[in-house]
Amino acid sequence: MHTLEQLRAGTLAGITRLDLSCGLTEFPREIFDLADSLEVLNLSGNAMSSLPDDLHRLTRLRVLFCSDNLFTELPACVGQCAALTMIAFKANRIEHVPGAALPPLLRWLILTDNCIGELPTELGERPYLQKLMLAGNRLQSLPQSLRNCHRLELIRIAANQISQLPEWLLALPSLTWLAYAGNPLETEADAAALAATPSISWSQLSLEQLLGEGASGLIHRAAWARPGHADTQVAVKLYKGEMTSDGSPLHEMNACITAGIHPNLIRVEGRVVDHPQDTAGLVMQLIEPSYRNLAALPSLATCSRDVYAEDTRFTADxxxxxxxxxxxxxxxxxxxxxxxxxxxxxxxLWNEQGDCLLGDFGAASFHATQDTLESRALQRIEVRAFGVLLGELLERIDSGLSDGERRRLEDLQQRCCQPDVLARPGFDEVIQVLND
Structure with missing residues (x-):
């Protein structure tokens, strides 16, 4: 984190990224002294409500973070920044988004946790739009112009007031990751599965070291002391209860429970009750330390694609x-x-033998179990996500795959990612091809 003193002293000349979080109420004009080099400007965690009309003087600015401030409107001056591709104004008080505030090269827009009731038509006139994060607002619909955003791959509209998923949304050729939980349109979670989940008293749990922290909560290793049993080592996830970029953590908890038991899921042992701060939580199977993350989160440069370590390689098996x-x-x-x-x-999570576990249900949503056009489209959107993953795996196979097998798998990958959503295979067919 940089300081105002450094900025004013001129010691930051030539930097490409500036991070200032120091209770700012106004935009420091000294930032313009960095115009020849500045590409990423992070002003999150301040008390600002406006930006200067001449912001476009930052001609190299590609990324702007202004989350956790006091903006009530997305500033129109942002739209005049010709090189700007990513904008983040999460957790402000934004009610109005002017079309003029959307720069021509917009690729990634984060407006999570605001008070937005309507989006401008101009949003669908940004051809490079790839990620759109709108969870935790007051939207009742999306602008129909978004049907023109053929590069849009990820959209988060959880925890809004949307009563129906538009047909054009489910037909977008590149849509791959969709979260819509917590809207009136969503099918309810399985009440029987939720009711059947064992309750585990907080008094039976002794938290140990922190294993991880995500947007929705903290995961600790813990000892579970059950009467009449030896202590069991488990993982305890305590939910923050705050809005995340994906949606509500409590929806995530319900999805984890409803998912049930599968060899490639982390088993849920029960729900935490009687926490002294009424914090919601789950007790889960403790994963062996031999498991590690397959990839890292997307970067500012990759936008919607994971980052793999350069030495990540697999055998075909x-x-x-x-x-x-x-x-x-x-x-x-x-x-x-x-x-x-x-x-x-x-x-x-995966280990050297290829055993794997799918985690993080923060973006999970419920849909009808009947085979309808909507449920089929929702499932085929997820098939595209699998196709992207399969392509990433194929790129990193260094042995054991014949030319014929590679062609067969590359054909499957292409069919999973084809632009005609309903023409993609279902997972039953995908599994059949993978097992041949």
């Missing part, structure tokens, strides 16, 4: 074991009326 496991668990979820919504390498 391991890669296919991962692919079969994920296809199998995705088919299982669809039978329960759940789309995962975030089927990505960074949400997959």
């Amino acid at each position: 391991v890669a296919l074991r991962i692919a079969r496991g994920i296809a199998s668990v995705a088919e299982h979820l669809h039978r329960q009326g759940i789309t995962h919504g975030d089927l990505y390498g960074h949400n997959i």
